[in-house]
Amino acid sequence: MVTPRKFARSTVLGLGLLALALPGLPAGAVSQPAGPALVAAAPAAVQPPDIPQDNSMAHARQFQSIATANGGNRAHGRPGYRASADYVKAKLDAAGFTTTLQSFSYNGATGWNVIAEWPHGDANQVVFLGAHLDGVTAGAGINDNASGSSSILEAALAVSRADARPAKRLRFGWWGAEELGLIGSAYYTRTLAATERSKIRSYLNFDMVGAKGTRTWGVYTDNTTLGNTFRAYFSSKGIATRGVSIGGRSDHASFSRYGIAVSGIASGNDPCYHSRCDTITNIEPYVMGHSTNAAAYAAWTLAGVPNLVGAFS
Numbered sequence: 001m002v003t004p005r006k007f008a009r010s011t012v013l014g015l016g017l018l019a020l021a022l023p024g025l026p027a028g029a030v031s032q033p034a035g036p037a038l039v040a041a042a043p044a045a046v047q048p049p050d051i052p053q054d055n056s057m058a059h060a061r062q063f064q065s066i067a068t069a070n071g072g073n074r075a076h077g078r079p080g081y082r083a084s085a086d087y088v089k090a091k092l093d094a095a096g097f098t099t100t101l102q103s104f105s106y107n108g109a110t111g112w113n114v115i116a117e118w119p120h121g122d123a124n125q126v127v128f129l130g131a132h133l134d135g136v137t138a139g140a141g142i143n144d145n146a147s148g149s150s151s152i153l154e155a156a157l158a159v160s161r162a163d164a165r166p167a168k169r170l171r172f173g174w175w176g177a178e179e180l181g182l183i184g185s186a187y188y189t190r191t192l193a194a195t196e197r198s199k200i201r202s203y204l205n206f207d208m209v210g211a212k213g214t215r216t217w218g219v220y221t222d223n224t225t226l227g228n229t230f231r232a233y234f235s236s237k238g239i240a241t242r243g244v245s246i247g248g249r250s251d252h253a254s255f256s257r258y259g260i261a262v263s264g265i266a267s268g269n270d271p272c273y274h275s276r277c278d279t280i281t282n283i284e285p286y287v288m289g290h291s292t293n294a295a296a297y298a299a300w301t302l303a304g305v306p307n308l309v310g311a312f313s
């Protein structure tokens with residue numbers, strides 16, 4: 001069966017030939033399989049991939065397994081945190097990212113940020129996506145925040161699968177010790193040279209993006225232009241959004257304090273917030289799928305990935 005994803009690669013001419021070749025259908029019956037790329041020639045601008053829901057769910061299941069195998073949590077200074085960082089770094093290394101495990105010290109324990117850069121595009125213009133990788137000690141921390149960690153991990157892996165050649169530089173960050181006061185992200189921005197900080201054009205935050213039952217997404221109110229990028233994704237899917245103000249409660253604040261433009265998305269109500277029941281059943285594939293594709297859409301759009309054939313695999 002030909003999938004809509006395959007159609008997205010085809011030119012209008014290609015579609016016509018395909019229609020003629022399809023057997024068992026009356027003339028004229030083959031018109032428009034779903035998708036705007038089919039009604040017109042492919043847009044010259046960007047076209048991000050369509051990432052299956054299960055891709056980011058598979059990472060979330062791994063984080064659940066890591067918690068289960070390490071005393072039930074993935075908190076700062078606990079073995080489940082380091083195992084989470086190792087999982088993320090291994091995936092990114094295998095995908096061709098330039099990765100760094102950045103250590104810091106807090107509360108008598110070593111914490112870790114994982115930073116991954118896609119080594120293409122203008123290094124003077126960085127588009128940054130981030131998520132905190134730690135959880136509270138009460139549970140596995142799956143919506144908070146295996147959801148965001150898995151979404152941006154899968155968006156990064158999609159960049160690699162597409163072998164994308166963006167105009168700007170894509171960098172991803174997984175922050176340690178967010179739950180103790182944005183410790184890892186604050187360490188990263190504080191210790192970055194001012195000249196390097198000034199290259200960061202935008203920072204997008206993904207914290208609690210998988211909550212079961214979410215049907216409208218929150219878009220951070222911090223920056224209208226960046227927020228519009230997320231709104232464009234969701235409106236293209238017929239999904240409503242609302243503005244949310246996270247203030248200083250998550251890692252985008254470690255960037256906005258230096259004047260960097262920030263935004264982000266959040267899922268809906270989470271009754272298991274910071275609780276033992278924030279497990280794999282607290283998130284939902286549908287929600288993870290859209291949060292992941294919203295992250296990929298923002299990465300593609302803001303970094304300017306050209307719409308080349310082969311960019312969809």
Ligand code: DPN
Binds near residue numbers: 144
């Ligand atoms: N995820 C919350 C935390 O890390 O404790 C912060 C937060 C609240 C983020 C509300 C998004 C929305």
Ligand code: ZN
Binds near residue numbers: 208
């Ligand atoms: Zn969080």
